[in-house]
Amino acid sequence: MYNPSVSGGSATSVSGSRLFRYEVKGLRQNAETDKMDNPIRKSGSVFITVPYSRMNQEMQRITRMGGEIVSITPVNEADTNGQSAPAATQQDNGKSMTQATPKAKKKDVPVNLYKPKDPLIAKVISNEPLVGEGGSGIVQHIKIDLSGSDYHYVEGQSAGIIPDGTDEKGKPHKLRLYSIASTQHGDDMDDKTVSLCVRQLEYQDPESGETVYGTCSSFLCNIEPGAEVKVTGPVGKEMLLPDDEDAKIIMLATGTGIAPFRAYLWRMFKDAEREANPDYQFHGKAWLIFGVPYTANILYKEELEELQAKYPDNFELTYAISREQQNAEGGKMYIQNRVAENAARIWEMIQDPKTHTYMCGLKGMEDGIDAAMAAEAEKNGINWDDFRKQMKKEHRWHVETY
Numbered sequence: 001m002y003n004p005s006v007s008g009g010s011a012t013s014v015s016g017s018r019l020f021r022y023e024v025k026g027l028r029q030n031a032e033t034d035k036m037d038n039p040i041r042k043s044g045s046v047f048i049t050v051p052y053s054r055m056n057q058e059m060q061r062i063t064r065m066g067g068e069i070v071s072i073t074p075v076n077e078a079d080t081n082g083q084s085a086p087a088a089t090q091q092d093n094g095k096s097m098t099q100a101t102p103k104a105k106k107k108d109v110p111v112n113l114y115k116p117k118d119p120l121i122a123k124v125i126s127n128e129p130l131v132g133e134g135g136s137g138i139v140q141h142i143k144i145d146l147s148g149s150d151y152h153y154v155e156g157q158s159a160g161i162i163p164d165g166t167d168e169k170g171k172p173h174k175l176r177l178y179s180i181a182s183t184q185h186g187d188d189m190d191d192k193t194v195s196l197c198v199r200q201l202e203y204q205d206p207e208s209g210e211t212v213y214g215t216c217s218s219f220l221c222n223i224e225p226g227a228e229v230k231v232t233g234p235v236g237k238e239m240l241l242p243d244d245e246d247a248k249i250i251m252l253a254t255g256t257g258i259a260p261f262r263a264y265l266w267r268m269f270k271d272a273e274r275e276a277n278p279d280y281q282f283h284g285k286a287w288l289i290f291g292v293p294y295t296a297n298i299l300y301k302e303e304l305e306e307l308q309a310k311y312p313d314n315f316e317l318t319y320a321i322s323r324e325q326q327n328a329e330g331g332k333m334y335i336q337n338r339v340a341e342n343a344a345r346i347w348e349m350i351q352d353p354k355t356h357t358y359m360c361g362l363k364g365m366e367d368g369i370d371a372a373m374a375a376e377a378e379k380n381g382i383n384w385d386d387f388r389k390q391m392k393k394e395h396r397w398h399v400e401t402y
């Protein structure tokens with residue numbers, strides 16, 4: 001079985017501790033042409049991670065097996081932002097092997113500008129329902145005024161909210177995190193607001209059977225425009241969007257997990273955003289697979305569909321509507337069923353170093369998606385856990401579930 005992690009064992013020398021990843025096409029393995037014991041896939045693109053000390057040797061082996069090196073990327077230096085080295089570093093007969101990509105520019109990611117002990121006291125601008133008639137539960141889009149403060153953020157971060165009041169011990173409530181649903185410019189494009197997408201937590205107490213409502217989510221879902229709200233953060237670097245305008249972004253969302261993806265998609269495709277960000281004119285591929293119980297629960301449906309209609313080649317929108325659609329076995333259509341249906345395409349996409357996969361929403365979504373991808377990886381003779389770990393290491397597999 002092909003192991004995409006490291007070819008040629010562990011690095012030994014100082015320079016050998018630098019790792020490079022080869023994207024290779026057209027490999028054929030043949031016992032006569034390849035005497036080394038690294039098993040390799042027969043067709044398609046494969047990724048081989050090679051310590052510096054073995055680069056020459058590995059290139060020669062790839063050549064022997066009829067492979068063509070498409071790109072060489074330094075793994076542990078520059079490849080932290082979805083940027084691979086240009087394919088210009090061709091085989092060069094084992095001489096000059098790679099001109100490593102210049103270090104990816106570190107993003108200016110603000111963190112913890114406002115701490116729980118000294119939160120920003122901001123004002124709510126608006127609080128709008130997002131669930132249509134016939135949908136389940138309450139989900140609100142809440143826009144908060146940041147003007148006059150230093151609060152700023154980038155797409156993919158979260159904000160903390162401290163609800164008013166005290167807990168059962170009489171202590172102030174602790175903060176809860178909410179994914180930011182707006183772009184860094186805010187919904188009004190004036191860099192002065194942050195928007196959240198909040199579902200009111202509601203469940204039956206398992207002992208008493210009484211309906212219980214979540215503290216902070218109820219506070220936010222019921223908050224009136226003009227009311228004050230304590231905001232902390234921003235926090236989080238797990239869900240940042242790469243700067244690469246040509247990236248492939250796969251987004252897997254359930255319910256309010258759409259929040260960071262709304263921010264990404266608005267940044268990619270909204271006219272005002274494209275005007276405001278001349279250095280980010282997205283022309284890659286964005287694919288959102290969105291799981292909800294009912295059509296009426298498709299949050300931001302109209303706008304998502306508008307963007308999809310305007311950018312049909314760049315934005316694919318796939319719903320999994322569990323209470324209305326059926327999967328191939330006649331059961332409910334959950335997000336993992338859609339992932340399974342599309343697994344071959346997703347698999348092909350994630351072979352490309354430009355592809356980033358993001359997952360956001362209910363914690364329960366992870367296992368089903370993993371199982372669907374594991375089955376597809378196995379078909380390709382690859383162990384999914386290893387592959388996912390490698391993607392994670394390359395900052396191409398991003399998960400924020402709660």
Ligand SMILES: Cc1cc2nc3c(=O)[nH]c(=O)nc-3n(C[C@H](O)[C@H](O)[C@H](O)COP(=O)(O)OP(=O)(O)OC[C@H]3O[C@@H](n4cnc5c(N)ncnc54)[C@H](O)[C@@H]3O)c2cc1C
Pocket residue numbers: 158176177178179180197198199200201203204205206213214215216217218256257259400401402
């Ligand atoms: C990084 C991150 C991002 C998040 N983003 C969002 C977002 O964008 N939108 C959003 O709506 N939420 C989001 N959340 C979740 C959010 O932080 C809160 O956890 C959520 O709103 C519930 O808080 P609460 O104060 O209303 O509930 P609480 O009053 O704190 O109640 C929660 C507690 O209720 C109990 N409970 C919950 N369900 C059940 C059940 N079925 N049976 C028995 N007991 C139960 C559990 O003990 C649980 O800890 C995010 C969380 C994280 C960590």
